Amino acid sequence: MNRFAELLDRLVLTPSRNGKLTLLTDYFRTVEDPDRGLALAAITGDLNIAAVKPAMLRTLVTERMDPVLFGYSYDYVGDLAETVSLVWPQTPGNIPNREPTLGEVVAKLQAASRSDGPKVLAGLLDSAGISARFAIIKLVTGGLRIGVSARLAKQALADFGAVDVSEIEELWHGLSPPYTTLFAWLEGKAEKPRNTAMALFRPVMLSNPVGDGDLEKLDPADYAAEWKWDGIRVQAVAEGGIRRLYSRTGDDVSGAFPDLADAMHFSATLDGELLVGDPQEATGTFSDLQQRLNRKTVTPKMQQRYPAFMRCYDLLQIGDEDLRALPFRERRGRLESFAGTLDPSRFDLSPFVDFTDWQALEELRRAPPHPIIEGVMLKRWDSAYVAGRPKGPWFKWKRDPHTVDAVLMYAQRGHGKRSSFYSDYTFGVWSGGEGEEELVPVGKAYFGFTDEELKQIDKYVRDNTVERFGPVRSVRADRDNGLVLEVAFEGLNRSTRHKSGVAMRFPRISRLRWDKPANEADRIETLQALLDR
Amino acid sequence: MRESAVTYNRLPAAELYPILGIMRASDLLHPRPEGLYCPPGDFFIDPVRPVDRALITHGHSDHARSGHRSVLATQQTLDIMGLRYGEDFAGTTQAAQLGETIALNGVSVSFHPAGHVLGSAQISVEHQGTRIVASGDYKRQRDATCAPFEPIQCDVFITEATFGLPVFRHPPDTDEIARLLKSAAQFPERSHLVGAYALGKAQRVMRLLRDAGYDRPLYIHGALAKLSEYYQSQGIDLGTLEPATVEGGDQDFAGAIVVGPPSAFADRWARRFPDPISCFASGWMRIRQRAKQGGVELPLIISDHADWDELTATIKETGAEEIWVTHGREEALVRWCELEGIAARPLHLVGYEDEGD
Numbered sequence: 001m002n003r004f005a006e007l008l009d010r011l012v013l014t015p016s017r018n019g020k021l022t023l024l025t026d027y028f029r030t031v032e033d034p035d036r037g038l039a040l041a042a043i044t045g046d047l048n049i050a051a052v053k054p055a056m057l058r059t060l061v062t063e064r065m066d067p068v069l070f071g072y073s074y075d076y077v078g079d080l081a082e083t084v085s086l087v088w089p090q091t092p093g094n095i096p097n098r099e100p101t102l103g104e105v106v107a108k109l110q111a112a113s114r115s116d117g118p119k120v121l122a123g124l125l126d127s128a129g130i131s132a133r134f135a136i137i138k139l140v141t142g143g144l145r146i147g148v149s150a151r152l153a154k155q156a157l158a159d160f161g162a163v164d165v166s167e168i169e170e171l172w173h174g175l176s177p178p179y180t181t182l183f184a185w186l187e188g189k190a191e192k193p194r195n196t197a198m199a200l201f202r203p204v205m206l207s208n209p210v211g212d213g214d215l216e217k218l219d220p221a222d223y224a225a226e227w228k229w230d231g232i233r234v235q236a237v238a239e240g241g242i243r244r245l246y247s248r249t250g251d252d253v254s255g256a257f258p259d260l261a262d263a264m265h266f267s268a269t270l271d272g273e274l275l276v277g278d279p280q281e282a283t284g285t286f287s288d289l290q291q292r293l294n295r296k297t298v299t300p301k302m303q304q305r306y307p308a309f310m311r312c313y314d315l316l317q318i319g320d321e322d323l324r325a326l327p328f329r330e331r332r333g334r335l336e337s338f339a340g341t342l343d344p345s346r347f348d349l350s351p352f353v354d355f356t357d358w359q360a361l362e363e364l365r366r367a368p369p370h371p372i373i374e375g376v377m378l379k380r381w382d383s384a385y386v387a388g389r390p391k392g393p394w395f396k397w398k399r400d401p402h403t404v405d406a407v408l409m410y411a412q413r414g415h416g417k418r419s420s421f422y423s424d425y426t427f428g429v430w431s432g433g434e435g436e437e438e439l440v441p442v443g444k445a446y447f448g449f450t451d452e453e454l455k456q457i458d459k460y461v462r463d464n465t466v467e468r469f470g471p472v473r474s475v476r477a478d479r480d481n482g483l484v485l486e487v488a489f490e491g492l493n494r495s496t497r498h499k500s501g502v503a504m505r506f507p508r509i510s511r512l513r514w515d516k517p518a519n520e521a522d523r524i525e526t527l528q529a530l531l532d533r
Numbered sequence: 534m535r536e537s538a539v540t541y542n543r544l545p546a547a548e549l550y551p552i553l554g555i556m557r558a559s560d561l562l563h564p565r566p567e568g569l570y571c572p573p574g575d576f577f578i579d580p581v582r583p584v585d586r587a588l589i590t591h592g593h594s595d596h597a598r599s600g601h602r603s604v605l606a607t608q609q610t611l612d613i614m615g616l617r618y619g620e621d622f623a624g625t626t627q628a629a630q631l632g633e634t635i636a637l638n639g640v641s642v643s644f645h646p647a648g649h650v651l652g653s654a655q656i657s658v659e660h661q662g663t664r665i666v667a668s669g670d671y672k673r674q675r676d677a678t679c680a681p682f683e684p685i686q687c688d689v690f691i692t693e694a695t696f697g698l699p700v701f702r703h704p705p706d707t708d709e710i711a712r713l714l715k716s717a718a719q720f721p722e723r724s725h726l727v728g729a730y731a732l733g734k735a736q737r738v739m740r741l742l743r744d745a746g747y748d749r750p751l752y753i754h755g756a757l758a759k760l761s762e763y764y765q766s767q768g769i770d771l772g773t774l775e776p777a778t779v780e781g782g783d784q785d786f787a788g789a790i791v792v793g794p795p796s797a798f799a800d801r802w803a804r805r806f807p808d809p810i811s812c813f814a815s816g817w818m819r820i821r822q823r824a825k826q827g828g829v830e831l832p833l834i835i836s837d838h839a840d841w842d843e844l845t846a847t848i849k850e851t852g853a854e855e856i857w858v859t860h861g862r863e864e865a866l867v868r869w870c871e872l873e874g875i876a877a878r879p880l881h882l883v884g885y886e887d888e889g890d
Contacts (some may be wrong), residue, residue: 006712009821010716010831012821012825013821013824013825013829013830013831013832014830015830019720019830022719022720023719026719065699066868066869066872068868069699069865069868069869070699072698072699072862072864072865072868073698073699073700073865076698076700076820076862077700077820077822078822079821079822082820082821083700086699086700086701086702086819087699087700130702130704413799413828415811415828415830416808416809416810416830417807417808417809419798419799419803419809419811419828420798420799420800420801420802420803420804421804470826470827471799471826471827471828
């Protein structure tokens with residue numbers, strides 16, 4: 001249990017992706033079965049343990065210590081799981097000579113009934129030290145919140161076994177904790193596990209951005225062009241009565257889109273974009289789509305207002321026939337006839353964009369006909385469907401980003417290499433009438449600048465600090481003083497969480513405008529106009 | 534819950550004190566703006582402003598200030614003050630031997646090890662049958678860089694309360710050092726920057742690394758040089774220490790362990806190190822949010838102050854009938870004393886850092 005607890009503690013404080021991968025692979029290497037597999041399941045959210053409510057936890061602890069002292073402690077720490085793990089009284093003489101393993105803890109928790117759950121939990125807390133108690137409480141209260149996605153955990157498995165992550169993704173949904181056969185294969189001690197489960201995920205084919213000079217080397221006649229829809233890439237798989245919608249990293253998202261899943265009356269694997277609206281009438285914007293994202297359950301009203309549909313790009317399998325090795329031209333032909341058999345309110349075909357030369361396509365890319373189009377896709381007519389991001393067969397050619405001139409308001413210290421630099425910037429634009437202008441924060445960015453520019457901004461922040469709050473400094477920013485940043489972003493969403501009412505997608509610093517006076521930075525109305533398009 | 538008033542009743546009524554020849558504790562020591570004052574002895578303990586006669590528990594700058602007319606402290610504390618403030622930090626100085634009784638205007642004063650940092654002492658003040666022990670800062674965990682705390686029987690024990698909440702439970706320091714060494718092995722291409730206070734904590738961390746078998750040179754920030762050299766001269770072996778400078782060589786510090794004051798790591802000074810892992814050795818690192826806010830990647834829970842269990846155990850060991858609680862989180866410790874039937878009150882002294890560790 002201690003090694004798992006230590007892993008959680010390290011992961012939560014390690015900001016860098018590579019650092020997290022090292023910690024995870026080291027853990028997989030040094031910890032034996034079934035503990036490592038259970039830890040993996042806990043991280044990917046695949047471990048099923050009956051949950052304990054926070055109120056129950058509080059009751060358990062105040063039965064064991066003075067409630068006033070507990071109150072002082074909780075006020076100070078602010079996190080219930082952490083407070084309980086620290087103050088839990090241990091009776092000397094009742095301390096076992098070894099701490100329970102993760103396997104033992106999970107077995108006890110899974111065997112507990114609803115009524116004896118609290119008693120089992122208290123017994124486990126009695127037998128564990130501080131870090132292990134924290135990890136146990138995190139397991140039973142659900143949600144580790146350690147900044148590790150399922151995707152990152154799968155990447156760590158791939159690194160550990162020196163295989164491609166697509167192999168892990170393809171296997172994943174046929175496996176279950178504690179993944180002993182998976183680890184045995186990754187360690188070279190056994191054959192690759194064979195998948196016998198139905199409706200499995202097929203690793204997705206991705207594209208590369210068009211780089212400078214790329215197109216000059218390519219013949220337009222070799223490529224088909226489609227609009228690049230700014231929804232969510234999904235894979236719809238129906239097989240043997242099982243229907244699943246997967247994200248492009250293989251997470252099962254069927255639960256969030258029951259309306260679409262219900263319409264999958266077929267036996268096939270489709271690749272496409274998940275959008276909202278009616279494919280026959282009008283496609284919803286990204287803000288509309290957002291209403292359906294990151295929800296555990298979705299109300300009928302929500303399904304009616306923002307119906308989900310799939311715009312099909314590709315057909316990977318039909319019945320028992322795997323089409324992935326066929327050229328795109330042939331797969332597309334099969335897709336076109338297959339799409340005709342589908343529910344037209346839930347599925348449509350991604351249309352081709354006609355073009356003769358790159359110049360003509362360039363013009364279409366710059367001025368797409370719909371706000372949820374973010375550019376064009378180029379696909380070689382003869383390309384097979386392969387996992388990952390091979391260079392050559394598929395390209396994405398995105399619309400130019402939006403830009404806005406904003407004023408630097410707050411700067412926060414970075415991590416790792418950047419721990420001595422103020423490298424995370426919150427910026428704002430002007431709002432309010434003449435004479436009453438004030439800056440309203442509209443976003444935060446921490447990349448897009450060069451190392452040299454970082455040094456310059458850092459110096460500016462240190463020289464113009466108005467206030468300090470821990471790792472954050474507020475920077476002098478008014479009508480006459482302030483650093484103007486040109487910020488590039490992909491799109492804008494309405495936000496109720498931000499005072500400005502807008503949230504930027506993928507913001508980054510594109511230029512430092514040392515030359516521009518703060519009062520000439522953009523106004524909030526400029527951004528609002530983008531929302532209303 | 535037992536009433537704390539019961540405890541007071543064990544002592545004779547206060548108005549009988551002069552008749553019985555017993556000194557009332559608050560007449561023997563009480564707070565003044567300058568610090569804790571003893572009227573019959575006419576001296577202050579750890580005064581925060583210049584005074585005629587100061588008794589000093591240890592060399593941390595909020596307790597040991599310069600400019601007093603005369604200072605009584607252990608030789609090591611006097612030496613440390615000399616290193617920090619220059620040899621003329623006080624008019625006159627007198628070294629107190631640990632355990633030896635010194636009479637000051639008829640008040641018996643003695644110094645006893647506090648286990649906080651090198652030279653740190655508790656001060657016992659006794660007059661007309663009443664003994665008060667001022668702990669200064671103390672800890673009970675073993676520390677190879679200073680003499681261990683000795684519990685002194687007394688009527689009133691003045692305890693610090695830096696970590697006076699039940700959430701503060703320091704793990705064994707050897708476990709923490711093992712985590713540091715494990716991380717150094719996991720990330721051999723990165724340097725580990727350990728933030729540690731210049732007096733005491735830094736040397737303790739270095740000594741713990743040596744005791745764990747780490748024998749590569751340790752790199753130190755300039756602010757640690759004089760004090761670390763002094764520790765070495767007092768027989769505390771810290772091994773090879775090298776300055777963490779870039780001048781005159783292109784040392785790249787990959788895989789190195791660097792020790793410096795915590796403030797230095799947020800500074801531009803830290804830029805010389807490759808992709809550093811920021812570590813901080815402090816009792817505050819017990820709280821995850823504290824580590825997160827400070828941008829600490831590897832918190833090391835190593836403290837020179839008593840944790841909750843040490844505080845409560847020490848209070849019991851002194852046998853004191855009354856506890857005065859100072860700098861830190863007084864309310865929880867006072868509450869605990871109430872529950873235990875021990876009289877306790879906060880002693881509001883100003884000018885000490887509640888946060889130093």
